[in-house]
Amino acid sequence: MNLEGFLACPSCDVLFDISTLEDGESAHCSRCGHFLSTYRADATQRVIAYTSSALMLLALACSYPFMSFKASGLESVMTLPQTALNLWHYGMPGLAFLVAAFIIFIPALVLVLMLALNVALLFERDCDWLRPVGRLIYWLQNWSMVEVFFIGVLVSLVKIGHMATVIMGLSFWAYALFSLFFVLSLAGLDRAQYWQRIEALQS
Ligand SMILES: [Zn+2]
Incomplete structure (x- = not known):
């Protein structure tokens, strides 16, 4: 399995694909709400x-x-x-x-x-x-x-x-x-x- 672009939640270890984030979007864990990442193009x-x-x-x-x-x-x-x-x-x-x-x-x-x-x-x-x-x-x-x-x-x-x-x-x-x-x-x-x-x- 290719895990490129995936990130494990630091709090509960669920895997998320953060490579699909658009400019200015943030990702939070859907299970525990922990902040994962914010993508900014610049x-x-x-x-x-x-x-x-x-x-x-x-x-x-x-x-x-x-x-x-x-x-x-x-x-x-x-x-x-x-x-x-x-x-x-x-x-x-x-x-x-x-x-x-x-x-x-x-x-x-x-x-x-x-x-x-x-x-x-x-x-x-x-x-x-x-x-x-x-x-x-x-x-x-x-x-x-x-x-x-x-x-x-x-x-x-x-x-x-x-x-x-x-x-x-x-x-x-x-x-x-x-x-x-x-x-x-x-x-x-x-x-x-x-x-x-x-x-x-x-x-
Ligand atoms: Zn989590």
Whole structure:
């Protein structure tokens, strides 16, 4: 039996043919309702646009002041890399390393890998690294905490707002947009569709 185009429901193992999906259609398991896949004809172009925008916004976010605080005539300016560097200076190198990894380096690596994978798929280049890179992207995205960090910043703003005047810098808005594009990039990367495309390219 040729199982090309078939996908087993991750929840109850029923087999479904997802190769007949039309542009913009989603498939759910008819037995348990588990989401299976969404097909978009322009998925690679979309993900390339989202990932390249996200990378540029991250570069902007790392280059300009994130926030400045004014209290009792004193002003201090903080950049995004300083959020991690300050932890280092306060004697918490492990935590500094994790913060930098979760909010800057892992998201940047995920984006670069997604960009490479999508460019290869767009030009139908059969490269040996497609499968390992695909697996690495899905594993690494669990370790990126872009949205968690940004929500944490918003919550802490409410507290700091009572003690000092807080001015959001260019980097803050760039990181907000970066978070949005990062989420859009991951949302565009439909696991079932990508594995099928990689398999089709390598068969
Ligand atoms: Zn199911």
